[in-house]
Structures are given as structure tokens and as C-alpha cells.
Amino acid sequence: MTFRIMPVTASSAVSSEPRDPLRIYSIAELAREFAITARTIRFYEDEGLIKPRRQGLTRLYSAGDRTRLGWILRGKRLGFSLAEIKELLDLYQVDRTGVSQLRELQRRSRMHIEDLQRRRSDLDAHIKEFEDVEIQVAAELKKRGAETGND
Amino acid sequence: MTFRIMPVTASSAVSSEPRDPLRIYSIAELAREFAITARTIRFYEDEGLIKPRRQGLTRLYSAGDRTRLGWILRGKRLGFSLAEIKELLDLYQVDRTGVSQLRELQRRSRMHIEDLQRRRSDLDAHIKEFEDVEIQVAAELKKRGAETGND
DNA sequence: GTTAACGTTTACGTAAACGTCAATGTGGGT
DNA sequence: ACCCACATTGACGTTTACGTAAACGTTAAC
DSSP states (O other), X not given: OOOXXXXXXXXXXXXXXXXXXXXXBOXXXXXXXXXXXXXXXXXXXXXXXXXXXXXXXXXEBOHHHHHHHHHHHHHHHTTOOHHHHHHHHHXXXXXXOSHHHHHHHXXXXXXXXXXXXXXXXXXXXXXXXXXXXXXXXXXXXXXXXXXXXXX | XXXXXXXXXXXXXXXXXXXXXXXXXXXXXXHHHHTOOHHHHHHHHHTTSOOOXXXXXXXXXXXXXXXXXXXXXXXXXXXOOHHHHHHHXXXXXXXXXXXXXXXXXXXXXXXXXXXXXXXXXXXXXXXXXXHHHHHHHHHXXXXXXXXXXXX
């Protein structure tokens, strides 16, 4: 039995509700839920990011597919390109039998975490700046209010 | 005298060194420092993100321009579009004489901070997942190591 | 004096991430 | 029988953020 690590699991579901793991979703359903278009979902499939089952031509999405889609969209919100997201997803689908492969996974995982932490620093700095602005504006408004009354 | 709030100041300089505030920079210098091309910098100017002085046709960048450029690039790293970055930068160049304008700034600033905090949540979740993966891989490697010796 | 390194504008090219038709099929309600 | 909502596959269009090349002008080095 192959060793499995799943970053995209029910526990990490983006849309929180604990759903039926056996449920299947239509493309329109997922599009509505995630506020994207069906075109987008099909595009992601073209790019190899999701591979839903098919009933004839019609796509059927599993709970796993849904979670995966949520994960993709979170990656997008974080500013990753689809290519990067694909790479990250692929990281977990590769065969993990060999120790050398585990080491490689470990290495890439670390690199990615370091990247994420750099982003976090950027983000924190950004937030801090805007919080400073808020404070200064509040102070100025208070001063104006004290001087002129209102507007 | 107009009330001024500057999010992009020396204190928030991206590239850390405390430089001469009177220094001027050539386009190639800035390009090297930030590891981008001159084309990119000119493009940002076309888009109204920076407005360097000119000596004839040649662009001369002040320390402020340089800091501003660093801020733009950090915004990019955070996944903002140039249009969004421009909007944020413009936010601070608008006349701030009126109280109503200060309130507007406060409102937009709050909205932006909320956006940034959502991003932070996404990012934290992402980091946590990959840290979990690291832990699991490490554990698996340890187990394998104990069982098989090495590779 | 010409080669190199820097600067300029104008303009066309491109990759990514979809949007937007068009043409078609399918199943359900009235 | 007809409409509506949903599905499909092309295929071309669009926006963003630059890359790249052409054609040209300075300044410094050899």
C-alpha cells in the first residue's frame, strides 16, 4: 500500500460545512458555490488541475474534486499562478514509495514553506502600514472634530 | 498646509539600507537593484504609478521614487494588480483637506485592511497544511530509516 | 573613430486566465 | 410539440503585464 499524504482533505475544506463525502456535484453547482463560471472550471480541467468523472460527456464532481477546487481557488487568492498550483497539487499525487522521493517531497515542501513565510512578512508589513494610516487618520479626525465641531 | 499621510516613506523602505535621501537613481540602477527590467519601470510610469523627474528625456529617480517602486513590487508579490496598486497609491495623494475626505480614506483603508486580513488567514491555513506535510514526511522517513536502514 | 554602455520612443508580440459566442445535445415541465 | 435549463466542444476575443525589436541620440573608453 502506497504511503499517502493529502494536503487537500476534508479537514482542510475551504467552504466549511461538513458535507456528505458521497455527494456528487454538477459543474453549475460548484460554479455557484465558489462564485466562478463553469468555463473556469473546465479551463482548470484543460490545464490538468482537476479530473472529474464523466457520465457520457457530462462531468461529475466528487466531494474530493470540490475540496480540490476550493484549494485551487485559495491558491489563486494567494497569488499563485495555475502552473504553480498544479505543481503543488502534483507534489502529492506522485508515488511516494521510495525514500529518495520522500526526501524530495520534504525539500520542495520546505522551499514552499519558506516562500509562504516571505509572503507573510510582506503581508504583515503591508497590514502594519495601513493600520498606521488608520490610526493617523483617526487622530486627525479627532483633532478636526475638536477644532471645528463637525465637517 | 495640507495634511499628509505617507504609507510609502523611508521608514517603510523595502530594501533595507538607510540611503541618502538626496541621491538620485538612473533607471538601470533601479532595475538592477530590484531585479526587474527598465522596460518594466517605464511601463509603470505609463500606467501612472511613478512620475520621475526628467533631465531632457532622461528619467531621474529620487529616493522617494525608489521607495515607491519597492512598495509597488511588494504589492505585486502580494498578488495585487497594477490597477489595485495604483488605486492604493492614489489614495494617499488625494487632497486631504476635508473631513469627509478623511472619512472616505478611513473607510477605504479599513476595507483594504480587512482584505489583507482575509489573505492572511488564507496564507496561515496554507502554511499550516504544508507544515503538517513536513511533519508527516519526517515521521515516515524516520520509520523507514528505522526499518530499512537507509534508502 | 568605433565599440560599448547607457538612455529614449514607437510599436508589435506574447503568455496567462479566462470571457464570449456558436453550434449542438439532453432531460423535464406544460 | 415546444420551451427552458442545463450540459458539451470548439474557436476566437480580451485584459494584464510586460518582452522584444527597431531606430535613434549621448557619453566614456580604447
